[in-house]
Amino acid sequence: MTSLRLYSEALFRGNLHAKEETIVERMLADQNKSFLRFLTCGSVDDGKSTLIGRLLFESQRIYEDQLVTLESDSRRFGTTGDEIDYALLVDGLDDERQQGITIDVAYRFFTTSVRAFMVADTPGHEQYTRNMATGASNSDVAILLIDARKGVLPQTKRHAVICSLLGIRHIVLAVNKIDLVGYDRAIFDQIVADFSSFASQLSFASIMPIPISARYGDNVVTPSDNISWYQGVTLLRYLETIDIKSHHEAAPFRMAVQWVNRPNLDFRGYSGTVASGAVTVGDKIAVAESGRASTVKSLVTFDGNLDQARAGEAVTITLTDEVDIARGDVLCPPDDRPSVADQFSAHLLWMSEDALLPGRQYLLRVGMRLVPATITSIKHKLDIERFEHLAATQLSMNEIAVCNLSTASPIAFDAYKDNPETGGFILIDRFTNATVAVGMIDFALRRATNIHQQHTTVDQEARARIKSQKPCVLWFTGLSGSGKSSISDVVEKRLHARGYHTYGLDGDNVRHGLNRDLGFTDADRVENVRRIGEVSRLFVDAGLIVLCSFISPFEAERRMIRERMKEDEFIEIFVDTPIEECMRRDPKGLYAKAQRGEIKNFTGFDSPYETPSAPELHLRTTGKSAEELADEVLGYLRMKSIAI
Amino acid sequence: MLSEHLKRLEAESIYIIREVAAEFRNPVMLYSIGKDSGVMLHLAMKAFYPSKPPFPLLHVDTTWKFRDMITFRDNLAASLGLELIVHVNQEGIDRGINPFDSGSSLHTRVMKTEGLKQALDKYGFDAAFGGARRDEEKSRAKERIFSFRGANHGWDPKNQRPELWRLYNTRVHQNESIRVFPLSNWTELDIWLYTLAENIPIVPLYLAAERPVVRRGESLIMVDDERMRLNDGERPVMKKVRFRSLGCYPLSGAVKSDADTVEAVVQEMMTTRTSERQGRLIDTDEAASMERKKREGYF
Numbered sequence: 024m025t026s027l028r029l030y031s032e033a034l035f036r037g038n039l040h041a042k043e044e045t046i047v048e049r050m051l052a053d054q055n056k057s058f059l060r061f062l063t064c065g066s067v068d069d070g071k072s073t074l075i076g077r078l079l080f081e082s083q084r085i086y087e088d089q090l091v092t093l094e095s096d097s098r099r100f101g102t103t104g105d106e107i108d109y110a111l112l113v114d115g116l117d118d119e120r121q122q123g124i125t126i127d128v129a130y131r132f133f134t135t136s137v138r139a140f141m142v143a144d145t146p147g148h149e150q151y152t153r154n155m156a157t158g159a160s161n162s163d164v165a166i167l168l169i170d171a172r173k174g175v176l177p178q179t180k181r182h183a184v185i186c187s188l189l190g191i192r193h194i195v196l197a198v199n200k201i202d203l204v205g206y207d208r209a210i211f212d213q214i215v216a217d218f219s220s221f222a223s224q225l226s227f228a229s230i231m232p233i234p235i236s237a238r239y240g241d242n243v244v245t246p247s248d249n250i251s252w253y254q255g256v257t258l259l260r261y262l263e264t265i266d267i268k269s270h271h272e273a274a275p276f277r278m279a280v281q282w283v284n285r286p287n288l289d290f291r292g293y294s295g296t297v298a299s300g301a302v303t304v305g306d307k308i309a310v311a312e313s314g315r316a317s318t319v320k321s322l323v324t325f326d327g328n329l330d331q332a333r334a335g336e337a338v339t340i341t342l343t344d345e346v347d348i349a350r351g352d353v354l355c356p357p358d359d360r361p362s363v364a365d366q367f368s369a370h371l372l373w374m375s376e377d378a379l380l381p382g383r384q385y386l387l388r389v390g391m392r393l394v395p396a397t398i399t400s401i402k403h404k405l406d407i408e409r410f411e412h413l414a415a416t417q418l419s420m421n422e423i424a425v426c427n428l429s430t431a432s433p434i435a436f437d438a439y440k441d442n443p444e445t446g447g448f449i450l451i452d453r454f455t456n457a458t459v460a461v462g463m464i465d466f467a468l469r470r471a472t473n474i475h476q477q478h479t480t481v482d483q484e485a486r487a488r489i490k491s492q493k494p495c496v497l498w499f500t501g502l503s504g505s506g507k508s509s510i511s512d513v514v515e516k517r518l519h520a521r522g523y524h525t526y527g528l529d530g531d532n533v534r535h536g537l538n539r540d541l542g543f544t545d546a547d548r549v550e551n552v553r554r555i556g557e558v559s560r561l562f563v564d565a566g567l568i569v570l571c572s573f574i575s576p577f578e579a580e581r582r583m584i585r586e587r588m589k590e591d592e593f594i595e596i597f598v599d600t601p602i603e604e605c606m607r608r609d610p611k612g613l614y615a616k617a618q619r620g621e622i623k624n625f626t627g628f629d630s631p632y633e634t635p636s637a638p639e640l641h642l643r644t645t646g647k648s649a650e651e652l653a654d655e656v657l658g659y660l661r662m663k664s665i666a667i
Numbered sequence: 668m669l670s671e672h673l674k675r676l677e678a679e680s681i682y683i684i685r686e687v688a689a690e691f692r693n694p695v696m697l698y699s700i701g702k703d704s705g706v707m708l709h710l711a712m713k714a715f716y717p718s719k720p721p722f723p724l725l726h727v728d729t730t731w732k733f734r735d736m737i738t739f740r741d742n743l744a745a746s747l748g749l750e751l752i753v754h755v756n757q758e759g760i761d762r763g764i765n766p767f768d769s770g771s772s773l774h775t776r777v778m779k780t781e782g783l784k785q786a787l788d789k790y791g792f793d794a795a796f797g798g799a800r801r802d803e804e805k806s807r808a809k810e811r812i813f814s815f816r817g818a819n820h821g822w823d824p825k826n827q828r829p830e831l832w833r834l835y836n837t838r839v840h841q842n843e844s845i846r847v848f849p850l851s852n853w854t855e856l857d858i859w860l861y862t863l864a865e866n867i868p869i870v871p872l873y874l875a876a877e878r879p880v881v882r883r884g885e886s887l888i889m890v891d892d893e894r895m896r897l898n899d900g901e902r903p904v905m906k907k908v909r910f911r912s913l914g915c916y917p918l919s920g921a922v923k924s925d926a927d928t929v930e931a932v933v934q935e936m937m938t939t940r941t942s943e944r945q946g947r948l949i950d951t952d953e954a955a956s957m958e959r960k961k962r963e964g965y966f
């Protein structure tokens with residue numbers, strides 16, 4: 024035991040006593056294992072709390088006296104007859120136990136030999152959606168539960184959308200109560216297909232479907248004997264191994280000043296937690312809002328000064344100059360600053376019983392700053408069922424919308440998708456002080472006034488000249504499986520071999536990035552093709568030969584792209600393969616899925632393909648190899664003096 | 668060296684503590700002399716360095732704390748040079764409230780909960796730090812880090828403010844306040860490992876020693892002073908015991924233990940089969956009693 028006098032001395036020397044190596048030291052080292060925060064979500068009664076109770080129970084986080092209480096609670100409040108009701112381990116409020124539902128989020132902790140976990144068990148009831156959002160904002164992974172008997176419900180979709188908006192990238196689709204449907208594989212497959220087609224419109228990096236029984240433990244911690252058709256990992260194994268590294272780790276330095284530290288006249292420091300990136304002594308930094316610049320003199324902590332502070336560390340920064348800095352100011356690198364604007368566009372989840380009214384003033388909190396703000400317009404709200412955009416003049420509780428906001432003074436921020444730490448905000452009602460909305464900033468408005476059109480004498484011709492080539496687009500259109508990509512690949516290889524600078528665009532490099540916000544509705548397909556057309560146009564302007572392979576079923580869009588380009592720059596190549604042949608090949612198994620009804624709006628099935636009326640080139644593929652067809656294309660290019 | 672896990676927890680707590688100092692007019696740190704309070708105070712010392720914490724400490728004294736706790740409290744505040752406010756509910760004393768005659772439930776309500784509310788009102792504190800952890804108890808697991816309290820200090824568990832990311836809503840009206848729990852995401856084991864790694868002093872009662880105890884039902888109660896009511900013919904016996912959590916001595920159950928160093932305590936924790944709250948007689952009065960007390964304004 025340290026004596027108190029020694030303790031206080033040590034405190035102010037910042038130098039604490041050394042200890043000898045012990046078993047405890049090893050435990051401390053053991054604590055270096057990684058840490059994962061996840062939540063359970065999904066519709067009412069799908070078994071979220073039961074699942075968490077199970078996980079806690081099986082990971083031995085429950086003490087004996089708590090077990091005794093659980094047994095008596097199960098008899099008193101249980102929903103499971105004579106059996107233990109594991110949900111009662113987490114549903115800790117009186118009302119929850121009496122009503123057998125979850126009302127507010129519970130945060131629990133457990134550790135395995137591999138990882139430490141913080142889990143948020145959230146309520147399924149629509150009424151308490153804001154509590155689900157609370158849990159989701161503090162999680163890296165979501166377990167979305169579905170009752171195998173009920174399938175995908177509106178609330179399942181709502182929670183999926185909220186997870187996606189909040190930037191959760193990995194979700195487990197836990198098809199629960201599989202015991203109640205006889206461990207039936209077909210039911211599982213159907214739910215997975217239903218959900219996948221819905222989720223293709225969201226921005227998850229991965230979806231892991233697992234059939235489980237939270238109540239009996241199948242595939243929760245141990246693999247299930249009842250579900251022999253499932254060969255994948257158990258839920259716990261997944262949680263132990265999922266890689267949650269994100270691109271945010273590369274975000275530039277940001278730190279909002281939390282508290283100005285002035286113990287005496289000789290010391291002036293700015294205390295805060297590094298939100299992203301890192302800062303090193305000697306770095307030049309700027310104050311985003313005022314533009315003032317200075318240099319980092321020291322990074323002070325109680326345990327001694329640091330050379331560098333990284334994201335998540337709480338420090339006190341001193342600067343070489345006397346700069347006027349206050350709580351709320353955002354420190355950043357001078358050459359990599361956040362946006363500073365008083366108008367921006369954002370996604371909003373409304374969480375109050377009182378409707379959102381455009382024009383009313385709220386308080387907006389972003390980072391350490393609190394400013395008056397109004398919603399100037401609701402651009403559209405989201406219909407969660409059909410994933411459509413609807414016009415709206417107000418928002419009621421649990422609705423999601425894209426809005427324009429305006430703040431009383433400019434604020435510093437990044438787009439939420441680039442940096443959640445500096446792009447997320449809440450709105451507070453000025454009269455009740457209730458937290459009424461959560462928002463994710465998309466971009467600053469009035470971009471036109473900030474980005475000046477660059478005028479240049481380096482034009483398309485000049486750029487093409489240094490490549491000695493004639494830029495154009497080879498637009499391959501045709502049914503799925505008709506052979507567009509295979510032919511275009513061969514063409515690109517041959518052009519490249521001859522020294523031409525090419526670039527290929529296809530579903531793989533466009534759907535995951537540029538167009539990852541688009542689905543497969545007709546409207547989205549149109550927008551998909553329009554964007555690809557615009558990108559192709561820019562690439563042609565850059566002097567390249569662009570090869571595009573997209574089904575592009577509609578004549579109108581193909582014409583639109585053609586009209587955006589110069590004469591001779593757009594070469595439409597119709598890859599003509601009969602649908603019977605496409606179905607026979609079915610390289611991605613998509614026709615089979617479409618036939619089973621698992622994919623909607625599939626071209627050739629329930630969505631039309633409009634045959635090009637006057638393509639530059641008509642490739643009849645039956646009986647020919649990709650190489651032969653590529654030769655036909657190259658022959659055409661020679662004829663047009665595009666390539667030798 | 669701190670583990671990555673403890674560093675993460677430490678930084679999170681420091682952020683929370685600074686946030687309160689920056690946002691509230693008149694904050695206070697509840698200091699209960701226990702191990703969690705010790706860690707919380709240590710974190711506050713770190714948060715503002717080289718400044719000192721810009722708020723006082725408050726101890727609500729029921730007058731039934733272990734003598735060792737009081738000595739420890741006074742020495743610590745003096746050695747750190749912090750202002751310590753001690754509040755006793757004089758009204759309760761005048762009414763003769765005590766753990767023996769009044770029962771644990773009434774004693775706790777009057778001397779702790781009422782006493783706390785009196786002190787908060789008297790000084791007009793608009794934010795109060797508490798060292799509670801979510802892993803302690805099932806209703807705690809449900810509570811926000813910034814927990815809003817209405818004009819009568821009560822918690823309304825069905826109407827908590829959403830708490831998104833680390834963007835805390837600190838707005839309160841006159842007479843309303845916020846309870847803040849910087850240790851929300853720490854477990855009992857984290858507390859001990861941190862105490863050990865940072866050499867934080869603790870009340871000796873947490874470590875095993877020979878102490879005079881009597882058995883009451885399932886519990887061992889330490890006879891800390893002459894006010895302890897002994898049954899006819901009952902005699903305290905010396906046993907090697909320690910406490911996993913400290914409160915009023917007649918209401919705190921000791922556990923038999925040989926763990927007389929913090930290292931040994933940590934090792935013991937790894938094998939224990941019961942929770943730390945088991946020794947606390949006040950929680951077992953009735954089901955969900957913690958939630959009820961919190962609705963009444965308890966921490």
Ligand SMILES: Nc1nc2c(ncn2[C@@H]2O[C@H](COP(=O)(O)OP(=O)(O)OP(=O)(O)O)[C@@H](O)[C@H]2O)c(=O)[nH]1
Nearest residue numbers: 067068069070071072073124125147200236237238
């Ligand atoms: N047969 C069976 N019953 C289950 C399973 N999982 C949960 N249940 C039962 O389903 C009921 C609801 O479970 P909960 O865990 O409370 O559901 P929840 O999703 O947490 O509900 P809310 O939080 O209120 O939305 C309880 O009676 C559970 O025992 C399962 O895998 N199989």
Ligand SMILES: [Mg+2]
Nearest residue numbers: 071072124125
């Ligand atoms: Mg639940």
